[in-house]
Amino acid sequence: MNLGSRSYDIVVERGVLKRAGTLLNLNRKCLIVTGAMVPRAYSECIAGQCREHLIVTVEPGEQSKSFPIFERLCRAMLSHDFHRGDCVIAVGGGVIGDLAGFAAASYMRGIDFYNLPTTVLSQVDSSIGGKVAINLDGVKNIVGAFWQPKKVLIDPDTLKTLPQRQISNGLAEAVKMACTSDAALFEFMETHDLMEHIDEIITGSLKIKKAVVEQDETEKGLRKLLNFGHTIGHGIESTGALLHGECVALGMLPMCSDDVRARLIPVLEKAGLPTSADFDLDAVWEAMRHDKKAGAGSMDIVTVEEIGQGRIERVTTEQLKARFDAAYREV
């Protein structure tokens, strides 16, 4: 990832967790943040390579991206006398990365952060790009920072322990990126078994994300492309039962041309993702109004008229509502 003085390496390699000590500077105090659902072996493997470590395990799910848990991480570092030269390491999925990353961004106004994603979702998407945050009052990512990791280690071997639903959840973001930015990757996903070729899909997705972030680190323009499916997706997500990627899958449907949608649906199905709306349309619409991406009266959305050609469009609330109603009645 080339971002001037904030540049960093992303290493994709089976078994890389075992040699983290040779790639990261672990000769200092390391706060390892992990999740209760993440196999303990991964954080212990990293801990064994640190000079001095402290493991904090948080409950799975978005509810851990909260003020109390954020404060708890800061307090853990403070009570163990962490200083500017120490570091935070995330071992887990996107929730862990967002939470640990925001603690790293804020403690002493920013210390080193390493991200070691262990889910498809975080490996293809959220582990790189530097967006870190917590939630407040049910609104996702409303308090956070742009804070780039010093290095990202991606070990596809960790996906072996992941439940199928979590794999599908992550594939949604890969489909999303191919759809807006890489027709060849989209075709590859149409014609190949997804899990057999997960390494190629991770690498292909990361290349798209890297190119976008390099051109627009702080989401002033182009980076908004990555929000394809997220405007409505976050609204669906806030109502409860579905995972992030499942919501993104559903959220992409209203933003496509008919031709794109006809190709998108089979790929989503192959990835094990939902393609029809089984949620309370009014509740989702209301939640969207509170979402940070919804401006007053009008907002930017990402649409795809042709595979690989996503674009940012400013629409009124009424125009979005029309897309919303049309898509979910149709599918």
Added chain:
Amino acid sequence: MNLGSRSYDIVVERGVLKRAGTLLNLNRKCLIVTGAMVPRAYSECIAGQCREHLIVTVEPGEQSKSFPIFERLCRAMLSHDFHRGDCVIAVGGGVIGDLAGFAAASYMRGIDFYNLPTTVLSQVDSSIGGKVAINLDGVKNIVGAFWQPKKVLIDPDTLKTLPQRQISNGLAEAVKMACTSDAALFEFMETHDLMEHIDEIITGSLKIKKAVVEQDETEKGLRKLLNFGHTIGHGIESTGALLHGECVALGMLPMCSDDVRARLIPVLEKAGLPTSADFDLDAVWEAMRHDKKAGAGSMDIVTVEEIGQGRIERVTTEQLKARFDAAYREV
């Protein structure tokens, strides 16, 4: 302040609060954060110039730089549907600026921040430079960000309502900067009435701070000069009764040569600042160990052997202890 894309103007002008609307973009939602001790007229003067405003008033003192109050500011913005294009305005002293600035830095990963300091301390020092933070478990500024304001408006007329002790409190930082970086300003302070010439002292101090921050925005080296008097000062401050500037005044004494100290003490006395230690030496020493500026075993301190010639020195804990003991027995 020249910091590339993060550059901004600092306007020093009597009465400038009254024409804030012509200098700032207030044609949006504005969260005005002010303190209970700050004359209400100032925040109301600004509110009257905003298209849409919300005033949050916090209690005076460091205890407001807390997680709960930080969360409260974020929630206030969220519940009023603040978006990326909206802004936060601090009207008050350093506590208000630090707290409001961190909320601006974090809400939606950063929105515009205007700082309108109303105390000598914040006008000469803390309002510019972009260091924002809250405290945790009695440790100052341990959680925060580097977040530059979009503009700083300094109205020396606001100092008329300030108690003498608060004026002295702020003058300590001006003395500090002159002492490390500007022999001419130091001489000016030796030979002139300080309050009669407060405009010149503010401007002179800001010029020093501006030059230092421009060269080292994120405190990797030179900016540490601004910590002159703060290593021990923060330790004194954490024990209670004294104001920040009073602690900085005391904290400078062990860091000077005898010649410098002989010239420093009369200026501090003239500014109404303490020059002898009336605190529990052991408690202060213990508090310092927990201070973020104290590294393990050794730390960087700022010393002044000759007026205007501050330098950063790496010392062991023992060396610092020797300075500490010598100065406070002596004075």
